[in-house]
Amino acid sequence: MMLICLFSIAMSFASLWIRKTAWLWGSFLIIAIITAFKAHVISYLALFPLAALFICQYALMYNVNKTVRFLLFCTATLISLALLFHFLPGFYPIKPYAPFDTPFIGIFVLALSIPLISSRVALRKMLRISLPILIVALILLNGIALKMGVIHFDLKLPLNTPAWLGANLFLITIPEEAFFRGFIQREAYIWFGKTPLAACGAIFIGSIFFVLVHLAWVGSFPFLCLIFIASLLYGSLYQWTGTIESSIFCHFLFNVTHFLLFT
16 A cells, blocks of 8 residues: 555656646545555645645746735745655654655645646757756766765665665655745746846755755755755756756756765
């Protein structure tokens, strides 16, 4: 039952790139929630914040006035951060690399607000821009981290690698990028007026949130600085290409590189 639950929520995300319709992603999400009840992963208390988050994200699809938009943004942000930190009642831990509450910070944003790549031409364009930048960033940031001693080489291929890759992509990386870039950064950009200066401010704000969240897991200040720089990269690529896939692609490959090659 647990595997069906996690598979269903992963498919809810994946289906958005297959056919972005509510009946498809919503059906998988409903299956995930029902099986989560059966597997004792959530209780009925979890439905209240999830419903509130959906309502906020649905309302933000429309051109509401600034005051209402700000209130909706603050409410959605607080609920999402509470989900990220596992503060809300009604959610029970599964495994460290497969949290059930984290995916909800991104699924409604992706499904309701963010345009997704729908053609091979757009995908190739995104990769042409992102891949060279990613390769340079991987070499530079990991080189600096090695020099500073915050990471060390640790080449490995654990037996749980396939499970970790799937969980990290669908349950962590995609939701985090949807939230920090597709929600926080996009809303800040809209609020500041969609100018080049607004873009810089939005990238910075999204990255500050990203680092603050990582304070719960990373105690090294130099490592946090590198995480901030990486986040600026993710945000800049999203702002430049206009595709959330670019930041997801870079974030995921950074995670994979660290998982396979470093401590």
